[in-house]
Amino acid sequence: MKFEPVTIKQMARDLNLGISTVSRALHDSHEISEETKKRVVAYAKKLNYIPNPIALSLREKRNKSIGIVISQFNNPFCSQVVHGMESSFYSQGYQVSIVQTDESAEKEMKAIQYLSFRVDGLLVSISSETKNIDHLKDLYEKGMPIVFYDRICADLQTHMTISDNYRGAYEATRHLLDQGCRRVAFVGGAVTQSIVQERKAGYLQALEDGGINVDPKWIHYLPKGGVHYVETEVAMDRLMRLPKNKRPDGLLTAWDKVTADAYRYLRRHDISMPGELALIGFSNFPLTDFVSPSLSVVQQQSEKLGEVAAGQLLSLLQSKRKPAKFHTEVLMPEIIIRESSSKLSSGEKEPLKVKNKD
Amino acid sequence: MKFEPVTIKQMARDLNLGISTVSRALHDSHEISEETKKRVVAYAKKLNYIPNPIALSLREKRNKSIGIVISQFNNPFCSQVVHGMESSFYSQGYQVSIVQTDESAEKEMKAIQYLSFRVDGLLVSISSETKNIDHLKDLYEKGMPIVFYDRICADLQTHMTISDNYRGAYEATRHLLDQGCRRVAFVGGAVTQSIVQERKAGYLQALEDGGINVDPKWIHYLPKGGVHYVETEVAMDRLMRLPKNKRPDGLLTAWDKVTADAYRYLRRHDISMPGELALIGFSNFPLTDFVSPSLSVVQQQSEKLGEVAAGQLLSLLQSKRKPAKFHTEVLMPEIIIRESSSKLSSGEKEPLKVKNKD
DNA sequence: TTGTACGCGTTATCAA
DNA sequence: TTGATAACGCGTACAA
Numbered sequence: 001m002k003f004e005p006v007t008i009k010q011m012a013r014d015l016n017l018g019i020s021t022v023s024r025a026l027h028d029s030h031e032i033s034e035e036t037k038k039r040v041v042a043y044a045k046k047l048n049y050i051p052n053p054i055a056l057s058l059r060e061k062r063n064k065s066i067g068i069v070i071s072q073f074n075n076p077f078c079s080q081v082v083h084g085m086e087s088s089f090y091s092q093g094y095q096v097s098i099v100q101t102d103e104s105a106e107k108e109m110k111a112i113q114y115l116s117f118r119v120d121g122l123l124v125s126i127s128s129e130t131k132n133i134d135h136l137k138d139l140y141e142k143g144m145p146i147v148f149y150d151r152i153c154a155d156l157q158t159h160m161t162i163s164d165n166y167r168g169a170y171e172a173t174r175h176l177l178d179q180g181c182r183r184v185a186f187v188g189g190a191v192t193q194s195i196v197q198e199r200k201a202g203y204l205q206a207l208e209d210g211g212i213n214v215d216p217k218w219i220h221y222l223p224k225g226g227v228h229y230v231e232t233e234v235a236m237d238r239l240m241r242l243p244k245n246k247r248p249d250g251l252l253t254a255w256d257k258v259t260a261d262a263y264r265y266l267r268r269h270d271i272s273m274p275g276e277l278a279l280i281g282f283s284n285f286p287l288t289d290f291v292s293p294s295l296s297v298v299q300q301q302s303e304k305l306g307e308v309a310a311g312q313l314l315s316l317l318q319s320k321r322k323p324a325k326f327h328t329e330v331l332m333p334e335i336i337i338r339e340s341s342s343k344l345s346s347g348e349k350e351p352l353k354v355k356n357k358d
Numbered sequence: 359m360k361f362e363p364v365t366i367k368q369m370a371r372d373l374n375l376g377i378s379t380v381s382r383a384l385h386d387s388h389e390i391s392e393e394t395k396k397r398v399v400a401y402a403k404k405l406n407y408i409p410n411p412i413a414l415s416l417r418e419k420r421n422k423s424i425g426i427v428i429s430q431f432n433n434p435f436c437s438q439v440v441h442g443m444e445s446s447f448y449s450q451g452y453q454v455s456i457v458q459t460d461e462s463a464e465k466e467m468k469a470i471q472y473l474s475f476r477v478d479g480l481l482v483s484i485s486s487e488t489k490n491i492d493h494l495k496d497l498y499e500k501g502m503p504i505v506f507y508d509r510i511c512a513d514l515q516t517h518m519t520i521s522d523n524y525r526g527a528y529e530a531t532r533h534l535l536d537q538g539c540r541r542v543a544f545v546g547g548a549v550t551q552s553i554v555q556e557r558k559a560g561y562l563q564a565l566e567d568g569g570i571n572v573d574p575k576w577i578h579y580l581p582k583g584g585v586h587y588v589e590t591e592v593a594m595d596r597l598m599r600l601p602k603n604k605r606p607d608g609l610l611t612a613w614d615k616v617t618a619d620a621y622r623y624l625r626r627h628d629i630s631m632p633g634e635l636a637l638i639g640f641s642n643f644p645l646t647d648f649v650s651p652s653l654s655v656v657q658q659q660s661e662k663l664g665e666v667a668a669g670q671l672l673s674l675l676q677s678k679r680k681p682a683k684f685h686t687e688v689l690m691p692e693i694i695i696r697e698s699s700s701k702l703s704s705g706e707k708e709p710l711k712v713k714n715k716d
Numbered sequence: 717t718t719g720t721a722c723g724c725g726t727t728a729t730c731a732a
Numbered sequence: 733t734t735g736a737t738a739a740c741g742c743g744t745a746c747a748a
Contacts, residue, residue, distance in 0.1 A: 001674050002419070003474065003502040007725060018735040023727060033733060048496045054415050054475050055725035058740045061360070065472065073431040074441055083432055086458060090465070095472045098456040100444060107448070114423065114453045116361065117412050118476065138406045144361040260644060267648055286618060287643065290625055292650030316359050365741060376719040381743060391717060413741035416724045 006047045015043060026051075057118075065095035066313065067115035069124045071103050071151075072227070077256050077284035077302050078125075081149065084306025085123060092314065094120075103190075103225050105129040112136060121145035121313045126153050128190035128225035145316035149309035152194050152328075159312035161305055161329040165195050168298045168333040169202030172252055172280045175296075175335065177210040179343040181250030181278055185218040187235050187262060189255035190225035199254040199282065218248055222258065232261035240271065250341075253281030260285055263295055263340070273340040280341040282333075293339035300333045364405045373401060384409075415476075423453035424671065425473035427482045429461050429509075430585070435614050435642035435660050436483075439507065442664025443481060450672065452478075461548075461583050463487040470494060479503035479671045484511050486548035486583035503674035507667035510552050510686075517670035519663055519687040523553050526656045526691040527560030530610055530638045533654075533693065535568040537701040539608030539636055543576040545593050545620060547613035548583035557612040557640065576606055580616065590619035598629065608699075611639030618643055621653055621698070631698040638699040640691075651697035658691045 008026075012019045017036065024032050025040035026049075057063050066089055073079045082098060089096050099115060101108040108127045115122060116139055124146060126133070133153050140146050140156060148160040176184050186203045188196040200219070207214050220235035239248055253259040259281030266273055273279050273293050280296040288295040308329045316323070366384075370377045375394065382390050383398035384407075415421050424447055431437045440456060447454050457473060459466040466485045473480060474497055482494070482504060491511055498504050498514060506518040534542050544561045546554040558577070565572050578593035597606055611617040617639030624631055631637050631651050638654040646653040666687045674681070 001501050001503045001677060001680060002478070003497070004500055005475065005725095006500070008727095009725070019725090020727080020729095020736075021734055024734085027727085031733065036733085048493075050471060050474075051727095052416075052475055052725050053472070054412055055740090056727085057412050058410075058416060058724090058742095059726055059728095061740075072437075072441075074434070074437040076432070079430075079432040079437065082458070083430075086460070095468065096457065097472075098458070099454065100440070100456070102444070110453065113408060114411070114455075116408075117363065117410055120360070135406075139361070142362055142364070143359050145359045263645075263648065285645065287621075287645050287649055290621065290650070291645055291648040319359060322359060363741095366743095367741070377742085378720080378744075379718055382718090385743080389717065394717085409743095410741050413724085414743085416726095416740090417742055419724075 005052060006044075006049045007052065008049075011040070011043055011047065011049065015040060063118055063120050064093065065097055065119050066121045066123065066317075067119035068096060068098045069101060069108065069111055069115070069122065070098060071101055071125060071127055073098075073100065075256055076286060077150075077300060080284060080302035081125075081306040081309075084303035085310040086306075088307055088310035088314065101127040103127045103129055103227060105131065109135055112139065116144060121147070121317050123147050123149055123309055123313055125150045126194075128193045131192065143322075145313060147309050147313040147316065149305060150195065154194070157326055159309075159316065159326050159328070161309040161312060161331070162195075163300045163305065164330050164332045165198035166202040166205075168282065168300075168335065169199040169252060169254065170206045171202075171335050172296075172298050173203045173206035174210070175337060176250035176252065176278055176280060176341060177206065177212070179250070179274070179278055179341060181248075181343070182212065183215070183218065183246065183248045184212070184250040184252060185220070185239050185248035187220045187222070187232065187239075187251065187253050187258055189222055189258060191221040193225065196221070196254050199252075203252055203254075215246060217242060217246065226255055226258040226261065229261050229264070232258050233265055236262060236265045240269070240277075248277060250278040251280075253279070253283075256281075256283045256285060259283040259295070259297070263291065274343045278341040278343055280335075280337075289338065296338045296341035297336050298333050299336055301331045305331055363410060364402075364407045365410070366407075369398070369401055369405065369407065373398065421476055421478050422451065423455055423477050424479045424481065424675075425477035426454060426456045427459060427466065427469055427473070427480065428456060429459055429483060429485050431456075431458065433614055434644060435508075435658060438642060438660030439483075439664040439667075442661035443668040444664075446665055446668035446672065459485040461485045461487055461585060463489065467493055470497065474502060479505070479675050481505050481507055481667055481671055483508045484552075486551045489550065501680075503671060505667050505671040505674065507663060508553065512552070515684055517667075517674065517684050517686070519667040519670060519689070520553075521658045521663065522688050522690045523556035524560040524563075526640065526658075526693065527557040527610060527612065528564045529560075529693050530654075530656050531561045531564035532568070533695060534608035534610065534636055534638060534699060535564065535570070537608070537632070537636055537699060539606075539701070540570065541573070541576065541604065541606045542570070542608040542610060543578070543597050543606035545578045545580070545590065545597075545609065545611050545616055547580055547616060549579040551583065554579070554612050557610075561610055561612075573604060575600060575604065584613055584616040584619065587619050587622065590616050591623055594620060594623045598627070598635075606635065608636040609638075611637070611641075614639075614641045614643060617641040617653070617655070621649065632701045636699040636701055638693075638695075647696065654696045654699035655694050656691050657694055659689045663689055 008022050012022045025037045070078050086096050099111040152160045222231040253262045283297040366380050370380045383395045428436050444454050457469040510518045580589040611620045641655040
């Protein structure tokens with residue numbers, strides 16, 4: 001089966017008219033007789049004629065659409081971000097087309113190449129496997145408006161919107177210390193990801209400020225970024241099998257999926273939270289308030305992040321040339337303290353919210 | 359800013375060659391001298407030349423990509439389905455482009471129109487607001503391969519892949535009756551959705567088979583399909599404010615978001631599960647096993663559903679003409695019984711699984 | 717071995 | 733008021 005759309009040429013033949021006459025009729029030109037105009041419009045409607053946007057693209061070099069490159073929407077944070085982006089573009093008449101990379105560098109390259117000729121701008125969150133972004137750089141130098149969100153890439157100077165990962169991790173780690181934890185572990189996603197590095201930096205600084213000497217055994221990255229449960233499982237096994245005096249009593253997980261899987265691991269192995277291990281993690285999952293024990297999280301402003309990034313892209317789309325200056329917008333995540341990390345008063349209580357300053 | 363790609367014409371000018379010579383060189387034609395071939399290839403590589411797929415589309419009337427129309431990936435079921443679809447297409451060299459409709463009929467129409475000229479086939483799950491599918495029918499009649507998944511539309515005869523919603527709801531309702539419930543309520547999504555209707559039919563049949571007279575007050579649809587918490591809240595309020603002898607003691611929720619929101623409602627209002635109300639609902643949310651009380655669910659085979667639908671579309675893409683016969687693939691959901699619906703032995707216990715037969 | 721011309725579907729320009 | 737023609741980028745049949 002193949003789609004065979006109605007064309008102007010076809011209609012012109014059917015109506016015994018010139019191609020351009022038909023075109024003009026459909027564009028409501030004045031320089032055409034009322035009669036033929038009506039005849040053409042009626043026929044086009046009958047055949048459900050739609051101008052071929054591919055042909056228009058070729059001519060006008062404009063697609064009226066933008067592309068979003070996402071790692072996996074099988075991640076509430078990502079889907080929330082996309083939702084924030086879409087509303088902005090929709091109101092401006094842009095179509096939004098989304099492509100998943102599944103954390104694969106190869107898929108990412110293909111996805112970007114695919115989108116590049118079909119959209120007017122790109123919102124990109126780099127995959128965790130990606131090392132080489134020459135293809136993106138090249139695209140950018142040829143004039144493609146590109147905005148990074150969430151996971152940035154310092155090699156390419158353009159607008160970006162990110163969370164304050166450093167501070168989110170810093171405050172979360174500090175909270176664990178305040179609760180009496182002295183051996184705080186860190187399980188990140190992929191070592192290559194900007195967000196994981198920023199979060200680790202915040203974690204390390206909080207430990208240093210708290211006068212804690214970090215044991216390198218407390219720090220784990222996950223080879224494939226933590227997409228599968230087993231990765232987190234291996235890291236958790238290593239942590240929990242440390243001799244008792246080295247075993248962590250607190251844990252910061254630095255990626256949504258890892259947080260959920262660490263929680264799953266602890267419940268499966270009957271390791272009590274926060275008694276044996278206090279847990280707080282980056283997560284935008286729903287239902288974290290109803291699991292038992294309820295889960296403390298560092299929650300990003302996902303929708304807002306999407307909106308801000310969308311705004312940046314729209315401004316690039318409208319500007320005549322590459323702007324001289326680029327902005328990096330930073331959003332503060334919310335720290336929501338719940339049972340899984342509350343060692344001091346471990347009974348039920350209202351969750352304490354560290355609200356954003358802005 | 360605007361993307362200005364390198365073209366063959368540009369390179370031909372730069373190298374003082376004819377356009378077709380450049381084209382041939384890049385296609386490794388024999389009828390060309392080694393020297394010019396090398397020269398062209400080297401230059402193209404230097405400029406990172408990529409053939410314009412838009413121009414190729416126009417010429418070859420083939421896009422090597424397929425489109426997925428989804429309501430909202432802010433729904434684990436949907437993202438799982440998409441994941442299942444993608445792997446099939448990726449291995450066949452198709453790019454996958456995804457568009458969200460947000461349950462809006464207008465967005466759906468625009469999305470489909472947008473995709474129709476840019477992809478070779480369409481996987482569609484109809485939005486809950488959609489009443490008129492003339493645009494889809496028209497597309498289909500003009501040869502566009504279309505496969506429905508999850509939410510079907512009887513008006514259009516083509517391949518479909520769905521869950522056995524009827525049986526899933528039937529078994530779930532029956533389970534509630536087995537647990538001693540006598541007044542089982544039903545909260546669905548949008549009244550227009552095929553899946554909601556199928557699920558209601560299963561629910562009604564189970565009640566009839568159990569000798570229960572249905573009170574119409576037990577049945578609620580949600581105006582916008584339940585995308586927002588308030589919709590479920592209103593329905594739950596109505597149910598729980600019924601006089602005690604009419605108030606439901608069991609509840610089947612017929613859509614993922616509604617299930618999560620009903621659970622949220624019951625926890626917020628301190629209505630005990632399963633004591634005051636036994637709850638089971640359609641849901642593919644993660645973490646339902648760790649909420650407290652753990653949540654009984656009817657869980658669809660989401661990835662599988664995506665794979666099967668993808669297979670159907672691939673077969674349409676390969677077939678010469680419209681097939682004479684269309685298949686509807688039906689997948690049995692899993693019923694996972696947990697605490698929220700276990701009235702008989704309300705202590706901790708191994709979740710009982712009703713496994714699929716196939 | 718290379719260059720020219722055509723067609724894919726459109727719109728804009730020019731000529732009739 | 734209408735119709736033929738060029739252009740967008742590409743590949744290919746044909747001519748040189």
